[in-house]
Amino acid sequence: MNKFKYYFILTFATLAIFSCSKSDSADVEPLRDFQVQYDADIAVIEDYLKTNTITITEAAGKPEDQDVKIKLITKPNEEKSIWFYLNSPTFPTLKVKTVNLHNVDYKLYYLVLREGTGESPSNVDGVLSSYNGTYLFRKAGATTTDPSVVTATQFEEIVFPQTFYDLYQMVKGWGETFPEFKVGTSDPGNNGTIVYNDFGAGVMFLPSGLGYYAGGSGSIPSYSPLVFSFKLYALQRLDHDGDGVFSYQEDKDGDGYVRDMRNTTEYPNQKLGDNPDDTDKDGIPDFLDVDDDGDGYTTKFETKRPDTVIGDKTISNGYYPFNGAAVDDPATEFINETHGIPAYIPATKTFDYTSPTRIRVHLDSTYPLKK
Ligand SMILES: [Ca+2]
Ligand SMILES: [Ca+2]
Ligand SMILES: [Ca+2]
Ligand SMILES: [Ca+2]
Structure with a gap:
């Protein structure tokens, strides 16, 4: 009886795997090795950078300002490759940064047409950005002596963005590239439009591991390196956990980069508790944690200003901002605008509202004043 059962289960299992692989082979194709795929991708990207040239449109105040056209070099003596601009001290300049993900040191190339003049987004802010996306593909040569060529196929173009894109929700490469740029200025134009000037503009070249990888997206094939040209018009500070502290301010180690290590396969060398941006080390990073210090009191509760009580009337004074303003507003009698979220000094039983550190x-999980 036992033997029969054993054979029955074995047969069933074998059949299941077989039918799966026959009818739906795309679903069971194992994920490609990240390092192997990266090695192929970066060769394609560097080939593309060396065989293509750019032209940039200068048209301040117009939608086409900083448009960039990338095309195959046909006159090698006259046209400079994108690669020519690598670490150029003047703009445009091609930069490269290393992004460790999936246990791979990804090289992320990005071309800076100009940096911008205002604030930079963090890797979890919202960006208002036009963009033009293409995917790269290496086409084999027609004969054995004919060299292969990398082609770029456009899959999307947004000229007049209507919404902010949350960098936390976008492909990884966006969150890594946009913080390297700044917004510019914005002025009301005619007919309710806004005119943007001096904004950051660039092109990012993403290995598929920083793009959609095996998933692809829409018309983009799996494992495609991606190229996005973009213009960073505006940024929006986001508060992902709704605790009243903006996500970019929940950067515990202050390196300008907010980490989420919950998907540990992306950080195989790091344990959940190692996340420098997770105060209570519970695995949930501060920017997604409603009780950052894990003391059982929500951040929102702990950052509330004391009420003002006059006779039998109680006036709520709202919440402290992360940092106070430069000057106090005399119009708000019970609120000192120069006060940010305080620190508690046990020795003197007082609060410090302003020290940067x-x-x-x-x-502060030891903060004893619980209401
Ligand atoms: Ca928050
Ligand atoms: Ca936490
Ligand atoms: Ca939080
Ligand atoms: Ca708390």
Whole structure:
């Protein structure tokens, strides 16, 4: 009886695997090795950078300002390759940064047409950006002596963006590239339009591991390196966990980069508790944690200003900002605008509202004053 059962299960299991692989082979194709795929991708990208040239449109105040056209070099003596601009001290300049993900040191090339003049987004802010996306593909030569050629196929173009894109939700390469750029200025134009000037503009060249990888997207084939030209018009600070502290301010180690290590396969060398941006080390990074210090009191509760009580009337004074303003507003009688979220000083039983390095109460699990 036992033997029969064993054979029955074995047969069933074998059949299941067989039918799966026959009818739906795309679903069971194992994920390609990240390092192997990266090695192929970076060769394609560097080939593309060396065989293509750019032309940039200068048209301040117009939608086509900083448009960039990339085309195959046909006159090698006259046309400079994109690669020519590698680490150029003047613009345009081709930069490269290393992004460790999937246990791979990804080289991320990005061309800076110009940097911009305003603030930079963090890797989890919203960006208002036009963009033009293409995917790269290496076409084999027609004969054995004919060299292969890397082609670029456009899959999307957004000229007039209507919404902010949350970098936390976009392909990894966006969150790595946009913080290297700044927004510019914006002025009301005619007919309710806004005119953007001096914004950051560039082109990013993403290995598929920083793009859609095996998934592809829409018309983009799996494992495609991606090229996005973009213009960073505006940024929007986001608060992913709704605790009243913007996500970019939940950067515990202050390196300008907010980490989410919950998907540990992306960080095989790091344990969840190693996340420098997770105060209570519970695996949930501060920017997604409503109780950052894990003391059982929500951040929102801990960052509330004390109420003002006059007779039998109680006036709510809202919440402290992360940092106070430069000057106090005389119009708000009970609120000192120069006060940010305070730190509690046990020795003197007082609060410090302004020191840049203070440990704010919502990050201080020893803060004893519970209401
Ligand atoms: Ca928050
Ligand atoms: Ca946490
Ligand atoms: Ca939080
Ligand atoms: Ca707390």
